[in-house]
Amino acid sequence: MRKGPGNGGAAVIVTLVTDTFNVNNNGTTMSATRFAAALIARGHTVRVVACGEPGVATSPGGPEMFWVPELVVPLATRLAHHQGTLFAKPVREVLTAAIDGADVVHIYQPWALGHAAERIARRLGVPAIAAFHVQPENVTYNIGLGWFPPAAHLVYVLFRLLFYGRFADIHCPSTFIAAQLRAHGYRARLHVISNGVDDSFTPAPRTRKPGEKFRILMVGRLSPEKRQDVLIRAVRRSRHAADIQLHFAGHGPAERKLRRMASKLPNPAHFGYYSQAELIELIRGCDLYVHASDVEIEGLSCMEAFSCGLVPVISDSRRSATGQFALEPRNLFRAGDPSSLAERIDEWLEDPAGLESASETYARYGRLYSVDRSVKAIERVYARAGSEPELPAGYAGRIYRALSTAFYYGIAIPLLFVFTRVILGVRSEGRNRLPRGGALTVCNHVHMLDSALVGLALFPRRVVFTSAPMNLTNRLYGALVRLLGGVAVPRTPSGLPLFFSEMELVLAKGRIVHFFPEGELIPYDTSLRDFKRGAFHLAAMARVPVVPLTIRFTPPTGLRRLISKKPTMVIVLGDPIVPTTTDPRSDRNIRMELARRRMQDLISPREDEHTPDRVA
Numbered sequence: 371m372r373k374g375p376g377n378g379g380a381a382v383i384v385t386l387v388t389d390t391f392n393v394n395n396n397g398t399t400m401s402a403t404r405f406a407a408a409l410i411a412r413g414h415t416v417r418v419v420a421c422g423e424p425g426v427a428t429s430p431g432g433p434e435m436f437w438v439p440e441l442v443v444p445l446a447t448r449l450a451h452h453q454g455t456l457f458a459k460p461v462r463e464v465l466t467a468a469i470d471g472a473d474v475v476h477i478y479q480p481w482a483l484g485h486a487a488e489r490i491a492r493r494l495g496v497p498a499i500a501a502f503h504v505q506p507e508n509v510t511y512n513i514g515l516g517w518f519p520p521a522a523h524l525v526y527v528l529f530r531l532l533f534y535g536r537f538a539d540i541h542c543p544s545t546f547i548a549a550q551l552r553a554h555g556y557r558a559r560l561h562v563i564s565n566g567v568d569d570s571f572t573p574a575p576r577t578r579k580p581g582e583k584f585r586i587l588m589v590g591r592l593s594p595e596k597r598q599d600v601l602i603r604a605v606r607r608s609r610h611a612a613d614i615q616l617h618f619a620g621h622g623p624a625e626r627k628l629r630r631m632a633s634k635l636p637n638p639a640h641f642g643y644y645s646q647a648e649l650i651e652l653i654r655g656c657d658l659y660v661h662a663s664d665v666e667i668e669g670l671s672c673m674e675a676f677s678c679g680l681v682p683v684i685s686d687s688r689r690s691a692t693g694q695f696a697l698e699p700r701n702l703f704r705a706g707d708p709s710s711l712a713e714r715i716d717e718w719l720e721d722p723a724g725l726e727s728a729s730e731t732y733a734r735y736g737r738l739y740s741v742d743r744s745v746k747a748i749e750r751v752y753a754r755a756g757s758e759p760e761l762p763a764g765y766a767g768r769i770y771r772a773l774s775t776a777f778y779y780g781i782a783i784p785l786l787f788v789f790t791r792v793i794l795g796v797r798s799e800g801r802n803r804l805p806r807g808g809a810l811t812v813c814n815h816v817h818m819l820d821s822a823l824v825g826l827a828l829f830p831r832r833v834v835f836t837s838a839p840m841n842l843t844n845r846l847y848g849a850l851v852r853l854l855g856g857v858a859v860p861r862t863p864s865g866l867p868l869f870f871s872e873m874e875l876v877l878a879k880g881r882i883v884h885f886f887p888e889g890e891l892i893p894y895d896t897s898l899r900d901f902k903r904g905a906f907h908l909a910a911m912a913r914v915p916v917v918p919l920t921i922r923f924t925p926p927t928g929l930r931r932l933i934s935k936k937p938t939m940v941i942v943l944g945d946p947i948v949p950t951t952t953d954p955r956s957d958r959n960i961r962m963e964l965a966r967r968r969m970q971d972l973i974s975p976r977e978d979e980h981t982p983d984r985v986a
Contacts, residue, residue: 381413381414381415382414382415382473382474382752383414383415383416383417383471383472383473384409384414384415384416384417384472384473384474384475384476384752385416385417385418385419385468385469385472385474385475385476385487385496386402386405386406386416386417386418386419386433386476386478387418387419387420387465387468387475387476387477387478387483387484387487388402388418388419388420388477388478388479388483389420389421389455389456389457389458389478389479389481389483390420390421390455390456390458391403391406391418391420391421391422391435392420394645394646396453396454396455396591397503397543397565397667397668397670397671398478398479398501398503398504399455400565400670401478401501401503401543401565401566401670402418402478404565404566404568404741405476405566405741405744405745405748406418406432406433407432408566408741408742408744408745409745409749410431410432410433412745412749415434416433416434417433417434417435417436417468417472418433418434418435418436418468419436419438419458419464419465419468419483419487420435420436420437420438420458421437421438421439421440421441421456421457421458421459421483422435422437422438423437424437436464436465436467436468437464438458438459438460438461438464438465438483439458439459439461440456440457440458440459441456441457441458441459441460441481441482441483442457443457449512449513452512452593452622452623453512453591453593453622453623454591454621454622457481457482457483458481458482458483459482459483460482460483460485460486460487462486462490465483465486465487465490466490466494469487469490469491469494469496470494470496472496473496473497473752474496474497474498474499474752474755474756475487475488475491475496475497475498475499476498476499476501476541476748476752477498477499477500477501478501478503479501479503479504480500480504480529480532480533480534484500484533485532485533488500488533488536488537492536497755497756498537498755498756499537499538499539499540499541499561499751499752499755500533500534500537500539500540500541501540501541501542501543502534502540502541502542502543502547502551502667503543503667504529505547505665505666505667505689506522506523506525506526506529507522507595507664507665507689508595508665509522509525510522510525511593511594511595511664511665512593512594512595512623516594516595516664516665522689523554526550526551526554527554527555530551530554530555530556534551534556534558535556535558537558538558538559538755538756538757539558539559539561539751539754539755540556540558540559540560540561541561541563541748541751542560542561542562542563543562543563543564543565543667543668543691544562544564544667544668544691544694545562545691545694545874545875545877545878545912546667546668546690546691546694546878547667547668547691548560548562548871548874548875548878549875549878549879552875552879553879559868560871560875561747561748561751561871562871562874562875563744563747563748563751564668564673564739564743564744565668565670565673565741565744566739566740566741566742566743566744566745567670567673567674567677567736567739567740567741568646568674568741569740569741569742570646570647570650571650571653571674571677571678571736572677572678572733573654573678573679573729573733574654574678576654576655576657576679578657583613583614583615583637584610584613584614584615584657584658584719585614585615585617585655585656585657585658586601586605586614586615586616586617586656586657586658586659586660586715587616587617587618587619587652587653587656587658587659587660587675587680588601588616588617588618588619588659588660588661588662589618589619589620589649589659589671589672589674589675590619590620590661590663590671591620591621591622592618592620592621592622592623592624592625592628592641593622593623593624594624595663595664595665596622596624596662596663596664596665597662597663597664597685597706598618598624598628598662599624599627599628599631600662600685600706600707600708600711601616601660601662601708601711602616602628602631602632602635602639603631603708604660604708604709604711604712604715605635605712605715606634606635606708606712607708607709607712608712608715608716608719609712609716610715610716610719610720611635611636612636612637613719614635614636614637614715614719615637615639615640616632616635616637616639616640617639617640617642617652617656618632618639618640618641618642619642619643619644619649619652619671620643621643625641628641629641649674650678653674653675653678653680654678654679654680656680657680657719657725658680658681658682658683658715658718658719658725659672659675659676659680659681659682659683660682660683660684660711660715661682661683661684661685661692662685662711663685663687663690663692664685664687664689664690664705664706665687665689665690666687666689666690666691666692667691668691668692669684669690669691669692669695672684672692672695673695673736673739676695676732676733676735676736677732677733677736677737677739678733678736679729679730679732679733679736680729680732681701681718681725681728681729681732682695682696682701682732683700683701683702683703683711683714683715683718684696684701684702684703685702685703685704685705685706686702686703686704686705687705687706688705690705694913695735697728697731697732697735697952698728700714700717700718700724701714701728702714731952734952734953735952738952738953738954773853774852774853774854774855775832777853777854778832778853778854778855779830779832782853782854783825783826783829786819786822786825786826787826790819790822790823790826791826794819794938794939795926795938795939796823796826796938796939796940796941797938797940797941798823798826798827798940798941798942798943799940799941799942799943800942800943800944801827801943803917803943803944803945803946804828804831804917804943804946805915805917805946806880807880807914808876808877808878808879808880808881808882808883808912808914809877809882809883809914809915809916809917809946810877810882810883810884810885810905810908810909810912810914810915810916810917811824811828811833811882811883811884811885811916811917811918811919812884812885812886812887812901812905812916812917812918812919812965812969813884813886813918813919813920813921813941813969814886814888814895814898814899814920814921814969814973815886815888815889815890815891815892816891816892816893816894816895816896816921817891817893817894817921817939818891818893820886820891820921821835821854821856821884823921823939823941824884824919824941825854825855826941827919827941827943828882831881831882832855832881832882833855833881833882833883833884834855834857834873834876834881834882834883834884835851835854835855835856835857835884836856836857836858836859836873836883836884836885836886836905837851837856837857837858837859838858838859839858839859839860839861841856841858842856842857842858843858857873859904866904870904870907870908870911873908873912874908874911874912877908877912877914878912883908885904885905885908887901887902887904887905887906887962887965888900888901888902889902894923894936894937896922896923896973898966898969898970898973901962901965901966903958903959903962906958906959906961906962906965907954907958909949909957909958909961910949910954910955910957910958910961911954913949914949915946915947915948915949916946916947916961916964916965917943917944917946917947918943918944918947918965918968918969918972919941919942919943919944919969920941920942920944920969920972920973921939921940921941922939922940922942922972922973923937923938923939923940924937924938924940925937925938926938942972944968944969944971944972945968947961947964947965947968949961950964
């Protein structure tokens, strides 16, 4: 019986399959190189299949290398070379030798080498996982179709049909890209694990010399989707253009064009390609980092910069994950808008004290993305690799979701509105406080219909309700709960990581997830009971606002007093509570207490209306 990765901390054999390796030219290659080194440091045996000369020796203490030649594909190879990468040719004998006897295979790209590796791993009975590092928008931008979103959608679908649909586990560098995969029908287990930042990216003292220019850095491939042109245009518009020196680290097909543009600045930009040590020195010598890319799966260069204490200004592009690292509004600018970026640059340049404070915050934040943390997470993925995915697949799932949506908006909401508003007299307050995008809502649990009240208060947004498993399996009403958007909270702690991961993806797609943090339903309870931490843990990990709601009670008035002695319900939305700190545990605890206080404040003003503590 094959031993499983992670069993009792046992060392395992991991085969990494990547077209390029140990070359500092893109995030995918750097991720594979760093994961290999970290896995070896943790006692595992690592084999690497990559493109290279067979005679190249394995470095002492490094992975065992299995080299294959380059695969030349007309047109595609030329484009790949422009991007600083290449395709590796699958050699069956080499792949078989590298995979046979391994405990798990980790495949980085969906090209010919990855396809062959998956087939051989399946034949040999070795579990394999895939990584999603090639963003379809990168493909469409570089063939001139970046302006046409359906082209990227087609690439997502082709990737799923031709490659990723064969895997039960997919490693995603960001919640953003995992949410994109879910939206495009990927039904595997999606494991959101950062590429991780090397431990050498740390802050160092920065002393400005009198008269020194304000140095702005941007790192990345010089290609259309990275939008270095936006930064150059922004500096032209800056009030302090004469005091700014731009630095671009990287190379690519757009270099000649960008050099021409940047030569017209008051201080012509510096271009260069740097080793890791040189790049760290450059980062530590700059004052601000700009990440203007329209397309990004994670943004490793941005992470490396802020891990060194360099404050970032990031594009808010909907096709980029890097905006997740913005800790305040000044860290974001409108995608593709030089004027918006110029405004942000000027704000930071004119606030040196704020820049210094933000630098310290970002240096602490960067510790959350160490490569060691990422490797510990990938070890847990290796431990369960090969088991069947737990999510429904195929057209049946899509049909069910379509029926659920039609039932929710066409039947459930109209009926519940009539019953709760007309018959029960429920009313809501504060509807305009709901933020755009993903949000987590919490409410006191005091009535059999409180889920319906929350759904109506947040309409037209559709809510995902977390619920005890028994409510979804109940023979009488379980199907109805599922149709209305109920999802079961796992009964055991072992199921929580996957549950929270899936809920993060739901939030990343802009949905609302609702919790009743008190857990137990106690009808007409006007007190506020102790909260469970799960909802706030999810909000902290997903970095979404928490919106507190309360159901409070008022005595019946008018004709209603003759119909029922039970109090009338009012559901109130409070102000959103945004993330408070970069540390997830602290953020969870702080926002849980803030939510409790705000919910108590929403209840308290009505406590002088002689509503009993409990109404039977």
